Amino acid sequence: MHFATSRIIRPLLAATLLAAAAGAQAQVTVSNAWVRATVPSQKATGAFLQLQSVQDAKFVSVSSPLTPNAEVHEMAMQGDVMRMRQVQAVDLPAGKVVELKPGGHHIMLMNLKTQVKEGDTVPLTLVFQDKDGKRQTVEVKAPVHGLGSTGHAHH
Amino acid sequence: MIQAVSRRTFMLAGAALAGLPLAGCGLGSKVSFNGTDITGADYGRDFRLTDPHGQEHTLADFKGKVVMVFFGFTQCPDVCPTALARAAEVKQLLGADGERLQVLFISVDPERDTPEILNAYTAAFDPTFLALYGDAARLAETAREFQVIYQKVPTGSSYTMDHTANTYVYDPQGRLRLKLMHNQTSLEYAADVRKLLHAA
Numbered sequence: 001m002h003f004a005t006s007r008i009i010r011p012l013l014a015a016t017l018l019a020a021a022a023g024a025q026a027q028v029t030v031s032n033a034w035v036r037a038t039v040p041s042q043k044a045t046g047a048f049l050q051l052q053s054v055q056d057a058k059f060v061s062v063s064s065p066l067t068p069n070a071e072v073h074e075m076a077m078q079g080d081v082m083r084m085r086q087v088q089a090v091d092l093p094a095g096k097v098v099e100l101k102p103g104g105h106h107i108m109l110m111n112l113k114t115q116v117k118e119g120d121t122v123p124l125t126l127v128f129q130d131k132d133g134k135r136q137t138v139e140v141k142a143p144v145h146g147l148g149s150t151g152h153a154h155h
Numbered sequence: 156m157i158q159a160v161s162r163r164t165f166m167l168a169g170a171a172l173a174g175l176p177l178a179g180c181g182l183g184s185k186v187s188f189n190g191t192d193i194t195g196a197d198y199g200r201d202f203r204l205t206d207p208h209g210q211e212h213t214l215a216d217f218k219g220k221v222v223m224v225f226f227g228f229t230q231c232p233d234v235c236p237t238a239l240a241r242a243a244e245v246k247q248l249l250g251a252d253g254e255r256l257q258v259l260f261i262s263v264d265p266e267r268d269t270p271e272i273l274n275a276y277t278a279a280f281d282p283t284f285l286a287l288y289g290d291a292a293r294l295a296e297t298a299r300e301f302q303v304i305y306q307k308v309p310t311g312s313s314y315t316m317d318h319t320a321n322t323y324v325y326d327p328q329g330r331l332r333l334k335l336m337h338n339q340t341s342l343e344y345a346a347d348v349r350k351l352l353h354a355a
Contacts (some may be wrong), residue, residue, distance in 0.1 A: 036304065037279075040271070040272075040275060041271060042272050043267065044231060045230075045232055055338070069311065069312035069353045077337060080319050080320060080321050080354070081304055081318065082320040084310075084315045108232060110313045111312060142245070145238070147239075147276075147280060148280050
């Protein structure tokens with residue numbers, strides 16, 4: 001590849017340095033993660049959290065030792081009907097707090113290997129991708145809340 | 156099954172009768188609800204489903220109580236737990252009246268929702284809540300009667316269910332009265348239930 005002008009090289013170098021720096025410090029912050037408890041033999045549940053990325057990025061995949069099948073879904077009400085669909089990525093616009101919460105996006109943990117009990121902790125590995133395609137992995141330990149939880153403090 | 160025409164007439168007559176004492180209470184104004192008033196509706200008249208202990212139920216089993224019916228499935232991470240948690244809150248808000256509320260959770264996913272799972276699931280929200288299920292044919296019949304939709308949707312590794320997320324509310328006489336939406340609050344639900352409990 002031949003870069004004709006410094007207009008290309010300098011920003012590219014800057015982006016590379018930034019990406020390298022991003023590897024050292026987290027670009028995406030994960031907060032308030034929680035997983036909804038299950039009853040025995042129940043095979044799926046949801047995980048919720050808040051994401052904030054310094055720069056434009058996407059949340060592209062999730063995994064957990066509790067299941068071979070973790071996906072990101074979006075819930076949408078169409079009139080009276082609830083519909084959920086798997087999404088391949090969730091956009092994280094620079095600086096914006098994006099909430100995965102009941103009523104919107106959530107992580108689906110399906111084909112669970114064990115019951116998830118209130119008080120347990122669920123390890124989640126989240127992968128983010130920035131505009132240059134560089135990936136960042138964040139490990140989270142999400143506490144398990146009761147089945148009826150809304151995620152906030154109970155009243 | 157009772158003939159549709161005569162049942163409808165009966166229900167309309169019943170609704171008219173129920174209206175009389177209410178007109179005496181207020182300033183002659185009709186009672187208004189947060190939910191959609193579907194009194195006299197020619198659907199959702201009854202069901203015949205099985206509870207997790209193998210016992211069959213129809214609406215008549217719950218006469219004397221306000222009945223709230225919700226269709227869902229246990230592998231639902233969002234809408235169903237939210238609806239049942241809200242129902243539990245409604246029961247709390249009603250105080251002593253809460254004893255005259257019966258919440259029913261009808262499974263739209265009989266393949267995965269075994270009686271054991273259903274029993275544990277509703278109990279996690281409130282021990283008085285009752286799950287009901289039927290086989291595929293019975294479920295289809297019930298959904299038709301309630302005009303609710305449900306549909307299996309494949310997802311990466313498994314499937315999810317699209318389903319109607321309304322709550323259907325019956326008065327203590329076993330008549331379908333209200334349709335409440337998923338985006339309404341426990342306070343709104345409780346206010347309506349209280350009105351139904353104290354009417355006539």
